[in-house]
Amino acid sequence: MALLAVEELTRRFGGIVAVDDVSLDVGEGEIVGLIGPNGAGKTTVFNLITRLYRPDNGEIVFDRRSLLRTPAHGIVRRGIARTFQNVELFGSMTVLEHVLIGRHARRGRRAREILGYVGLAALAHRSARELSFGAQKRVELARALASGPRLLLLDEPAGGLNHEEVGELGALIRRMRQDFELTILLVEHHMQLVMGVADRVHVLDFGRRIASGTPGEVQNDAAVIEAYLGTNA
Amino acid sequence: MRRALGMSLWVAMVSAGLAVFLFLPHFVSDFHSRDLAQAGAFFIAIIGLDLLTGYTGQISLGHGALMAIGGYTTAALIVHEHWRDVWTIPLAGIAAGIVGFVVGLPALRLSGLYLALATFALAVAMPSLIKKFSGLTGGSQGLQFLESSPSQVTGLSGKVTVLGHTMTQNHFLYYLTWSIGIVGLGVAWLVVRGRGGRTFRSVRDSEIAAVSSGVNLAWTKTFAFALSGVYAGVAGALYAIQNEIVNPLSFTVSISILLLVGAVVGGLGSLSGLVLGALFVEYLPTLSTNVSTREGVPDFIYGAAIIVVMILLPTGAGGLLRRLARPLTTWLYTRP
Numbered sequence A: 001m002a003l004l005a006v007e008e009l010t011r012r013f014g015g016i017v018a019v020d021d022v023s024l025d026v027g028e029g030e031i032v033g034l035i036g037p038n039g040a041g042k043t044t045v046f047n048l049i050t051r052l053y054r055p056d057n058g059e060i061v062f063d064r065r066s067l068l069r070t071p072a073h074g075i076v077r078r079g080i081a082r083t084f085q086n087v088e089l090f091g092s093m094t095v096l097e098h099v100l101i102g103r104h105a106r107r108g109r110r111a112r113e114i115l116g117y118v119g120l121a122a123l124a125h126r127s128a129r130e131l132s133f134g135a136q137k138r139v140e141l142a143r144a145l146a147s148g149p150r151l152l153l154l155d156e157p158a159g160g161l162n163h164e165e166v167g168e169l170g171a172l173i174r175r176m177r178q179d180f181e182l183t184i185l186l187v188e189h190h191m192q193l194v195m196g197v198a199d200r201v202h203v204l205d206f207g208r209r210i211a212s213g214t215p216g217e218v219q220n221d222a223a224v225i226e227a228y229l230g231t232n233a
Numbered sequence B: 001m002r003r004a005l006g007m008s009l010w011v012a013m014v015s016a017g018l019a020v021f022l023f024l025p026h027f028v029s030d031f032h033s034r035d036l037a038q039a040g041a042f043f044i045a046i047i048g049l050d051l052l053t054g055y056t057g058q059i060s061l062g063h064g065a066l067m068a069i070g071g072y073t074t075a076a077l078i079v080h081e082h083w084r085d086v087w088t089i090p091l092a093g094i095a096a097g098i099v100g101f102v103v104g105l106p107a108l109r110l111s112g113l114y115l116a117l118a119t120f121a122l123a124v125a126m127p128s129l130i131k132k133f134s135g136l137t138g139g140s141q142g143l144q145f146l147e148s149s150p151s152q153v154t155g156l157s158g159k160v161t162v163l164g165h166t167m168t169q170n171h172f173l174y175y176l177t178w179s180i181g182i183v184g185l186g187v188a189w190l191v192v193r194g195r196g197g198r199t200f201r202s203v204r205d206s207e208i209a210a211v212s213s214g215v216n217l218a219w220t221k222t223f224a225f226a227l228s229g230v231y232a233g234v235a236g237a238l239y240a241i242q243n244e245i246v247n248p249l250s251f252t253v254s255i256s257i258l259l260l261v262g263a264v265v266g267g268l269g270s271l272s273g274l275v276l277g278a279l280f281v282e283y284l285p286t287l288s289t290n291v292s293t294r295e296g297v298p299d300f301i302y303g304a305a306i307i308v309v310m311i312l313l314p315t316g317a318g319g320l321l322r323r324l325a326r327p328l329t330t331w332l333y334t335r336p
Ligand SMILES: Nc1ncnc2c1ncn2[C@@H]1O[C@H](COP(=O)(O)OP(=O)(O)O)[C@@H](O)[C@H]1O
Pocket: A013, A016, A017, A018, A036, A037, A038, A039, A040, A041, A042, A043, A044, A045
């Protein structure tokens, strides 16, 4: 039984079907990539899982229970934490305060320990607003980890990072799974990163799931190549 | 060692504040104590408004209406039920807290300017509402305390005895109001100090991130409205007791605006400068008339002063205090 199972999920915005009858699953302890061209519906899937959006159709099951009866603010208490594609920080708060808020609903490890883990210990008392984009992404990660999640949803964590930082991020993601006993669903544009860390990959295009499998399988899938070449051309 | 030093600085500051509170009436005229008492009522309302607007980011331009609920609760209990004035204060707070909660529910669907306008509409409508329920509120005449109820703690004799101390009525009102104000400040501090303050500010800073961190937006926002209402209600009760009368003109739209000015001048989102915000609201009108009483001049000075203060202190007095104290606080609280 998968830890997270998305079943026939659909969400429309006006005339656009952002997520179209998508089913996918994430097993306990897995790192699963969710990839696809811009506008494919990846972030919308995250927003549906975290209940920021209501689905038009479909079911989301986490740990054997539906998520659709859990309000958005109850998601973190169920053990799901996330980061955002365009960082969502608390402008008036220090780095430490972000981690403390992460621990409100559900207690993960101690704030200091988490700050040290993601390399923010020296910036604990700095206002998160003043930090570089890369550091802000780590603040989001620290806030998410602080709630002691079972499932971590990362929305383009490599966005805005340079080549070297992307390499470190890949290592960090693998280490986090070990050290925090996490299951990770990873939305990423950076192919190399996903192919390097993911056990399995689901591919979306125009709201539909067009392929699933190991990174190797997916990379050679005709539909996937078509989707990526189609948008790049 | 540094912790201890920080602690003692803190204790010294609080003691100094308390000393000013205790002895101030003895350095000003009796009459002046009454102005200070009124500033105290503004102080309490401004704390409540800061919790709402400064911390959770919900702008209210209708706090005068919540003060009116408190003031009229007190007046009705004194005049109709012959309660002693001071005992009506908790009830006034509860009544305005409930109204604040009710106002907070539709406010969930509004934000920013829309919320400001909706609460402003409430403040505009309040006088007519008051006149409509004239059986309870005395209509346009209002409610006068003295005639209807001679047995008040304050009133008539001009002297009040509390715990063996006899003092003038104005001194009594000063001590009553500011004692409640200090307790109110303490309660606000406890609310915003740790987890509560982070929850409030998270709602203001990013609703999406707050929800995703487990913050119940609806509950947090309506709770802040209710809590803010309690402060406004207590302030309204004290304001009524000080003036010994309430009528539809006691709580005008301009009070609502002034309270927001006071909160901004004092520093939205911090508690340390709010006293200055209250004093600003209380004394600026008098100071402007002192400059000149020519037609229109006081109003002009008044408006200009508000603009100048906002330009000079974009983060209010609280922000200025924080900036001045920053070298000290960083030294005290960062590890070497
Ligand atoms: N809140 C919204 N309102 C309207 N359209 C939306 C909204 N969120 C997403 N969309 C649309 O849904 C589609 C999928 O978007 P998104 O999930 O952000 O894609 P991705 O994250 O894969 O780049 C896009 O066409 C986008 O414009």
